[in-house]
């Protein structure tokens with residue numbers, strides 16, 4: 017029997033952030049983590065399951081089950097959710113968080129350092145001032161330039177392992193798997209956790225407060241699997257657990273070919289500025305999102321070349337960029353810009369134009385906000401894993417609105433590229449699904465224990481406590497009611513910090 | 524050389540029917556790279572379907588109708604402005620994935636029809 021004040025299940029971005037918040041605090045903490053310090057096949061295979069709907073890379077490979085969780089393979093791209101993401105948007109079903117973005121700002125500020133980033137500064141103006149950079153002259157009623165920060169990326173397990181090992185009040189139990197959450201007869205209070213190791217060893221955890229931080233799919237799986245008291249699963253009185261699964265569809269939307277060779281790319285290249293590794297991204301304005309009833313989108317522009325080559329070229333280009341003027345000879349360039357109609361491949365392009373300067377062309381990568389849909393969901397199958405737990409079935413559709421928003425967003429970008437005289441855009445053809453081929457999910461598992469003030473509409477309340485259960489909380493992107501289009505981990509960490517504060521105040 | 528096209532009825536008619544030399548000269552002046560303009564034009568024609576040159580001229584004339592211009596530089600500026608307006612008002616055509624303004628696509632078609640022969 018493991019006893020403590022607080023049990024955190026899962027040591028990924030959310031679980032480790034929570035545990036660190038209690039280091040040196042009077043609360044004693046038990047962290048139960050499924051894996052060890054390295055990837056082990058047998059443990060990883062506990063994640064296996066079935067998938068259907070939008071082509072989804074197997075859930076086994078889209079997350080990692082060992083100390084540090086999926087931060088062992090995350091890419092470190094960070095951007096807070098946009099203000100609009102928190103709002104109720106009449107055109108986006110089930111939208112609206114129980115609080116606005118301002119509520120999270122102090123936690124986002126703290127989350128920066130946890131994610132290995134410099135100070136919270138996502139205002140494009142301050143970066144342009146600093147580097148005397150310019151952004152694309154798009155109509156700000158349509159498209160904006162935003163900033164994203166890029167982490168080293170911090171591997172939470174490696175970075176914070178010793179801090180947790182050294183903490184007198186925190187104990188990490190690696191190779192311990194939660195298999196069942198036990199509750200009182202009324203299912204209003206958790207009484208303990210049953211855990212198992214793959215060696216067959218079993219143990220029980222008993223604490224005052226429990227936090228599930230096992231990732232966006234497993235959080236739902238554990239509630240659904242804990243059906244001894246509530247047959248539909250713990251906290252699932254309103255049939256919300258596992259529903260509303262979302263991920264961000266993403267892929268290459270097309271290419272922008274610039275009519276001048278030396279345009280504007282510096283701001284949009286990932287570079288170290290003021291000790292921060294940052295990059296400009298193109299986002300949709302709130303006006304266009306509401307005016308055209310679209311879900312959120314962002315465009316990430318990338319030159320098809322290595323960073324070192326880019327660094328060299330950029331300094332040479334910077335001067336012409338700073339003296340940005342719209343050239344007046346568009347027609348004479350038009351033929352060259354759109355000459356290569358047969359093949360947009362890099363080699364063919366350079367052969368055609370006899371142009372070895374890769375800055376003439378940028379790849380447009382796009383990430384789209386999926387539509388919350390109760391039928392996109394995690395359910396349990398009758399197959400069982402090595403611990404006897406039922407495996408998952410993951411069914412997901414990004415939604416018609418997401419596809420419509422993608423198509424319109426790309427169109428708006430192409431129109432603005434043409435209107436401003438930057439060049440022309442070639443868009444990816446649609447595949448059979450309506451999405452371009454090779455669009456795929458991002459590995460961001462969102463929504464299955466969604467947050468809503470009303471128990472019949474969500475699984476957790478605004479404090480991330482499971483409705484009607486007084487001592488069970490959930491951490492991770494499974495609590496997001498809507499996904500926005502930005503990478504989730506900064507928000508996961510901000511919410512974990514907020515939850516830690518809440519629990520400290522509660523006790 | 525190019526205070527032509529649709530402003531003056533006589534030239535206009537000549538462009539659309541007999542005087543392909545004047546039209547060719549105009550297009551050569553407009554496009555620095557006529558080979559690629561022809562290539563783009565052919566792709567647009569494949570998208571839109573083949574149309575006689577006179578129709579393209581008529582479309583250009585309609586596009587430029589009412590514009591005051593005196594020389595080729597002015598005409599190029601007017602056309603460039605039209606292209607921007609096309610993008611603003613979403614008058615575009617998608618050709619092999621490229622999002623092009625109708626005006627520029629029309630000019631390329633004109634180049635393909637006129638300069639090819």
Ligand SMILES: Cc1cc2nc3c(=O)[nH]c(=O)nc-3n(C[C@H](O)[C@H](O)[C@H](O)COP(=O)(O)OP(=O)(O)OC[C@H]3O[C@@H](n4cnc5c(N)ncnc54)[C@H](O)[C@@H]3O)c2cc1C
Pocket residue numbers: 025026027028029030031048049050051077078079080081082083084085086087089090091092093094192193194195229230231232234458459460491492493503504505506508
């Ligand atoms: C390829 C890839 C790239 C990514 N890149 C980015 C990026 O650039 N930016 C970004 O913001 N996000 C990115 N992400 C997403 C990011 O990895 C997740 O948002 C983040 O890791 C979620 O943190 P978490 O703690 O909720 O879950 P996880 O990090 O998945 O941690 C869950 C932990 O719970 C443990 N666990 C599971 N089940 C049990 C159990 N039964 N008992 C005990 N422990 C259990 C697991 O072993 C794991 O350690 C990426 C994801 C992928 C797949």
